[in-house]
Amino acid sequence: AVEYTEECDAEMRALHAHPEVVAVGECGLxxxxxxxxxxxxxxxFERQLQLAVDNGKPLFLHQRDAHADFMAQMKxxxxxxxxxxxxxxxxxxxxxxxYLDQ
Numbered sequence: 001a002v003e004y005t006e007e008c009d010a011e012m013r014a015l016h017a018h019p020e021v022v023a024v025g026e027c028g029l030x031x032x033x034x035x036x037x038x039x040x041x042x043x044x045f046e047r048q049l050q051l052a053v054d055n056g057k058p059l060f061l062h063q064r065d066a067h068a069d070f071m072a073q074m075k076x077x078x079x080x081x082x083x084x085x086x087x088x089x090x091x092x093x094x095x096x097x098x099y100l101d102q
Contacts, residue, residue: 001036004044009051016055024052025060029073030088032064041066042073049077059084067095074102 015021027048029041036044052059061084063070074081086099 001040001044004040004047009047012048012051013054016051016057021057023058023060024048024055026062026087027059028062028086029066029070030062030064031066031069038069042069045070045073046076049073049081052082053077053080056082058082061086062088064088064090067091067098071098 016024025048027045029038029045031038049059059081063086084102089096089099
Protein backbone atom coordinates (compact mmCIF):
# COMPACT_ATOMS: atom_id res chain seq x y z
CA ALA A 1 0.00 0.00 0.00
CA VAL A 2 2.86 2.40 0.67
CA GLU A 3 3.90 1.95 -2.97
CA TYR A 4 0.49 3.05 -4.32
CA THR A 5 1.69 6.39 -5.68
CA GLU A 6 0.35 8.60 -8.46
CA GLU A 7 2.57 6.67 -10.87
CA CYS A 8 1.20 3.37 -9.59
CA ASP A 9 -2.36 4.63 -9.98
CA ALA A 10 -1.64 5.70 -13.56
CA GLU A 11 -0.17 2.28 -14.32
CA MET A 12 -3.17 0.52 -12.74
CA ARG A 13 -5.53 2.63 -14.83
CA ALA A 14 -3.62 1.79 -18.01
CA LEU A 15 -3.74 -1.92 -17.19
CA HIS A 16 -7.47 -1.78 -16.40
CA ALA A 17 -8.13 -0.29 -19.83
CA HIS A 18 -7.39 -3.71 -21.33
CA PRO A 19 -10.46 -5.92 -21.85
CA GLU A 20 -8.57 -8.91 -20.41
CA VAL A 21 -8.63 -7.24 -16.99
CA VAL A 22 -12.07 -8.09 -15.70
CA ALA A 23 -12.00 -6.81 -12.09
CA VAL A 24 -10.25 -4.43 -9.74
CA GLY A 25 -8.36 -6.18 -6.99
CA GLU A 26 -7.38 -7.80 -4.90
CA CYS A 27 -7.76 -4.73 -2.74
CA GLY A 28 -8.88 -3.90 0.77
CA LEU A 29 -7.62 -3.68 4.33
CA UNK A 30 -5.62 -6.19 6.33
CA UNK A 31 -4.89 -5.41 9.97
CA UNK A 32 -3.88 -8.99 10.78
CA UNK A 33 -0.30 -8.57 9.65
CA UNK A 34 -0.15 -4.79 9.06
CA UNK A 35 2.46 -5.12 6.30
CA UNK A 36 1.72 -1.49 5.47
CA UNK A 37 0.76 1.29 7.87
CA UNK A 38 -2.99 1.59 8.19
CA UNK A 39 -3.19 5.14 6.76
CA UNK A 40 -1.38 3.90 3.64
CA UNK A 41 -3.79 0.96 3.39
CA UNK A 42 -6.74 3.38 3.58
CA UNK A 43 -5.33 5.62 0.84
CA UNK A 44 -4.57 2.71 -1.49
CA PHE A 45 -7.98 1.13 -0.89
CA GLU A 46 -9.76 4.41 -1.59
CA ARG A 47 -7.83 4.85 -4.85
CA GLN A 48 -8.68 1.29 -5.92
CA LEU A 49 -12.36 1.77 -5.09
CA GLN A 50 -12.32 4.93 -7.20
CA LEU A 51 -10.69 2.98 -10.01
CA ALA A 52 -13.57 0.49 -9.92
CA VAL A 53 -16.07 3.36 -10.01
CA ASP A 54 -14.29 5.00 -12.93
CA ASN A 55 -14.02 1.87 -15.07
CA GLY A 56 -17.21 0.10 -14.00
CA LYS A 57 -15.47 -3.18 -13.25
CA PRO A 58 -16.35 -5.47 -10.34
CA LEU A 59 -14.21 -5.66 -7.23
CA PHE A 60 -12.27 -8.52 -5.69
CA LEU A 61 -11.92 -7.49 -2.05
CA HIS A 62 -9.84 -8.55 0.93
CA GLN A 63 -10.61 -7.75 4.56
CA ARG A 64 -9.01 -9.19 7.65
CA ASP A 65 -9.44 -7.83 11.16
CA ALA A 66 -10.50 -4.46 9.74
CA HIS A 67 -14.28 -4.77 9.45
CA ALA A 68 -15.39 -1.38 10.79
CA ASP A 69 -12.85 0.61 8.77
CA PHE A 70 -13.48 -1.50 5.68
CA MET A 71 -17.24 -0.95 5.87
CA ALA A 72 -16.75 2.79 6.47
CA GLN A 73 -14.68 3.10 3.31
CA MET A 74 -17.14 1.02 1.32
CA LYS A 75 -19.98 3.25 2.55
CA UNK A 76 -18.20 6.26 1.01
CA UNK A 77 -18.73 4.57 -2.37
CA UNK A 78 -22.26 3.33 -1.74
CA UNK A 79 -24.34 3.21 -4.91
CA UNK A 80 -21.31 3.76 -7.14
CA UNK A 81 -19.63 0.36 -7.19
CA UNK A 82 -20.86 -2.77 -8.88
CA UNK A 83 -20.61 -6.43 -7.95
CA UNK A 84 -17.93 -7.53 -5.52
CA UNK A 85 -16.47 -10.65 -3.97
CA UNK A 86 -15.06 -10.40 -0.44
CA UNK A 87 -12.66 -13.14 0.59
CA UNK A 88 -10.61 -13.92 3.67
CA UNK A 89 -13.70 -13.58 5.82
CA UNK A 90 -12.86 -14.34 9.45
CA UNK A 91 -15.58 -12.31 11.15
CA UNK A 92 -18.72 -12.96 13.11
CA UNK A 93 -22.31 -13.44 11.96
CA UNK A 94 -23.24 -9.74 12.20
CA UNK A 95 -20.26 -8.83 10.02
CA UNK A 96 -21.36 -11.40 7.45
CA UNK A 97 -24.76 -9.77 7.25
CA UNK A 98 -23.11 -6.34 6.81
CA TYR A 99 -21.54 -7.72 3.64
CA LEU A 100 -24.67 -9.46 2.44
CA ASP A 101 -26.67 -6.26 2.96
CA GLN A 102 -24.31 -4.50 0.60
